Amino acid sequence: MKRLFYNGKIASLDSNNTFYEAIGIKDSKIIFLGLDTEAQATKSEYDERIDLHGKTVVPGFNDSHIHLLNTGYAMTMLNLDPFNSIENIIDGTLAFIKTHAFSSEMWLLGRGWNQDKLKEKRYPTRADLDRISHTIPIIFTRACGHIAVCNTVALNTIGMNSLDTHDENINTDKGLFQEDALNALYAAVPSPSKDEIKDMILKASNALLKQGVTSVQSDDLCCMPDRDYEKVLQAYHELNHEKKLPVRVYQQCLFFEESDFEAFAKKHYRTGQGDAFFKIGPVKLLLDGSLGARTALLREPYSDDLLNSGIACFEQNELNRLIQRTQHYGFQVAAHCIGDKAMDMFVEALKNVPSFNKEADHRHGIVHAQVMTPDIIRSMSDLHLLAYIQPIFLDYDLHIVDNRLSHRANNAYAFKTMLESNIKLCFGTDAPVVDYNPFENIYTAVVRKDLNNQPETPYLITECLTVNEALKAYTLNGAYSAFEELYKGTLELGKLADFVIIDQDIFSIDPIEIKNISILMTVLDGQIAYEQI
Numbered sequence: 010m011k012r013l014f015y016n017g018k019i020a021s022l023d024s025n026n027t028f029y030e031a032i033g034i035k036d037s038k039i040i041f042l043g044l045d046t047e048a049q050a051t052k053s054e055y056d057e058r059i060d061l062h063g064k065t066v067v068p069g070f071n072d073s074h075i076h077l078l079n080t081g082y083a084m085t086m087l088n089l090d091p092f093n094s095i096e097n098i099i100d101g102t103l104a105f106i107k108t109h110a111f112s113s114e115m116w117l118l119g120r121g122w123n124q125d126k127l128k129e130k131r132y133p134t135r136a137d138l139d140r141i142s143h144t145i146p147i148i149f150t151r152a153c154g155h156i157a158v159c160n161t162v163a164l165n166t167i168g169m170n171s172l173d174t175h176d177e178n179i180n181t182d183k184g185l186f187q188e189d190a191l192n193a194l195y196a197a198v199p200s201p202s203k204d205e206i207k208d209m210i211l212k213a214s215n216a217l218l219k220q221g222v223t224s225v226q227s228d229d230l231c232c233m234p235d236r237d238y239e240k241v242l243q244a245y246h247e248l249n250h251e252k253k254l255p256v257r258v259y260q261q262c263l264f265f266e267e268s269d270f271e272a273f274a275k276k277h278y279r280t281g282q283g284d285a286f287f288k289i290g291p292v293k294l295l296l297d298g299s300l301g302a303r304t305a306l307l308r309e310p311y312s313d314d315l316l317n318s319g320i321a322c323f324e325q326n327e328l329n330r331l332i333q334r335t336q337h338y339g340f341q342v343a344a345h346c347i348g349d350k351a352m353d354m355f356v357e358a359l360k361n362v363p364s365f366n367k368e369a370d371h372r373h374g375i376v377h378a379q380v381m382t383p384d385i386i387r388s389m390s391d392l393h394l395l396a397y398i399q400p401i402f403l404d405y406d407l408h409i410v411d412n413r414l415s416h417r418a419n420n421a422y423a424f425k426t427m428l429e430s431n432i433k434l435c436f437g438t439d440a441p442v443v444d445y446n447p448f449e450n451i452y453t454a455v456v457r458k459d460l461n462n463q464p465e466t467p468y469l470i471t472e473c474l475t476v477n478e479a480l481k482a483y484t485l486n487g488a489y490s491a492f493e494e495l496y497k498g499t500l501e502l503g504k505l506a507d508f509v510i511i512d513q514d515i516f517s518i519d520p521i522e523i524k525n526i527s528i529l530m531t532v533l534d535g536q537i538a539y540e541q542i
C-alpha cells in the first residue's frame with residue numbers, strides 16, 4: 010500500500026529542521042519527502058493521495074513516562090477529579106452506587122482526588138468514606154497514585170490485625186495508606202483477569218491515538234493488585250501477536266523488591282528485547298514519592314512542613330546493591346526521583362558501581378527530576394543521564410512550589426537549564442496522574458503557566474522552551490531514550506511512518522492556543538490509526 014500526503018506543512022524535526030510539502034509512504038515506511046512539484050512526477054504510483062489542505066504534520070508523539078495499563082484501569086474506576094469538595098465526593102459516589110449494581114463482594118475503586126483542589130483542603134478520611142457505605146469496600150486513590158484512603162469495610166476485609174500498626178505509612182484511624190504500605194491495601198482487591206487487562210490496554214491505547222500518541226514508555230508490570238507481571242506481559246504479547254496493539258510500547262519494568270527483580274532477570278528478560286511494537290525497556294526504580302503529597306525526598310525539610318523531608322523508598326546501601334545488580338545484568342535504568350535528595354541517592358548509587366562507565370551508551374535517566382539544583386544538573390550532564398519530564402505537572406505544581414520549597418523553587422523544573430547543559434529532555438505525562446494530552450504538555454513547557462493562563466508572569470520565564478525544543482523532546486528524544494532514534498522520532502526517508510496531522514499550525518499560532526490544538530489524523534506504521542470525523 011502506497012499513500013501520498015501532499016499540500017501540507019510537514020515538520021520533519023530532522024537535524025536541519027527541514028519542512029516539506031509532501032510525504033509518501035509505502036507500507037510502514039517513509040519513501041518520499043519533498044515539494045508538491047517533486048511529488049507530482051510519481052503521483053500516479055500511489056494507491057491513495059490525501060490532500061492535507063495546508064495542515065501541519067509532525068512526528069507521532071512518544072509519551073516517555075506513562076502508566077498505560079493503569080490509565081485503562083482508571084477508566085474502569087470512579088473518576089474523582091471533577092469533585093471540588095469532600096461533600097461532593099460523598100454525594101457523587103452515592104449517586105454512582107445507585108446507578109451501578111454493586112454487591113458486597115465488589116470493591117468500589119476511585120481515583121483522582123487532590124486535597125488542594127478540595128474545598129476542605131484536607132485528605133478524605135475513613136470516616137468520610139464510611140458515610141458512603143458500610144457494606145461495599147471502598148478505596149479512593151489520590152491523583153498522584155502515592156496515597157489512598159479506604160473505608161472501614163475495606164480495612165476489615167484486609168484484616169486490621171494483619172497490618173503493621175507501627176508502619177508510619179499506615180494510619181488506620183484515618184484509613185490512610187501511602188507509598189510501600191499501599192501494597193497491603195491493594196492486595197485485598199480482586200485482580201483483573203488477563204482478558205480484562207487486554208481490554209484496559211486497548212481502551213487506553215485507543216484514547217492515546219486520538220491525541221496523536223503513537224509510542225509510549227509505560228510502567229505496567231506490577232500495577233495490578235496481584236502484581237502478576239507475567240500476566241501483564243502475556244496480555245501484551247497476545248495483543249502484539251494478534252496484531253491488535255494500537256501503540257508502540259517500551260516497557261519500563263518497575264519492581265518493588267530486589268528479589269522480584271532478580272527473578273525477572275534470571276528469566277533472561279533484558280532491555281531491548283522485543284519488536285517494533287513491544288519491547289522490554291529499562292528497569293524502573295521508585296526512589297521517592299510526590300511533591301503534592303510531601304513525600305518527595307528532600308535534602309532539607311519542606312518549607313510548609315518543617316519536620317518532614319519526604320520518604321526514601323530505599324536505604325542508600327540497599328539502592329547501591331540493587332543498581333549494581335541491574336548493571337550486572339546490563340539493564341538500562343530509569344529512576345523515579347522528584348526530590349533533590351532522591352536524585353543525590355541515584356547519582357551516588359550509579360557512581361558506586363565499579364563497572365559503571367559514564368561514557369558507555371547506557372541511556373540511564375531520571376524520571377521527573379523536579380526539585381533540581383545546579384550541582385545535580387552538573388552531575389546529570391556529566392553522567393549523560395536523560396531527564397524524563399512532565400511539564401504539565403506545572404499546571405498544579407506552580408501553585409504549590411513556593412509553599413513546599415520556598416527559595417528552592419527558583420531552581421525547580423529547570424527545563425531550559427537542563428537542555429542547555431546537554432541533558433536530553435524526554436516529555437511524558439505520567440497518566441493517569443494527569444491527562445495524556447500532548448498539547449497541554451507542550452503548552453506548559455512553552456509558556457510555563459497553568460491551563461487557565463495563570464499566573465500573569467510565567468513561572469521562571471527563562472526556563473521556557475521553544476515549540477521546536479518541546480516537539481523534539483516529545484518525539485526524537487523519546488525515541489532516543491528507547492534506543493530507537495534510528496528508525497523513528499523524526500520524519501526522514503526509511504523511518505517508520507508514524508505521524509500526526511494537526512488542526513492548527515503549532516509553529517505560528519499564539520503559544521497560548523497550543524493547548525487547544527487537536528488531532529485530525531494519526532498515522533501509525535503507515536496505517537490510518539485515527540481520523541477525526
Ligand SMILES: [Zn+2]
Binds near residue numbers: 439
Ligand atoms: Zn509514574
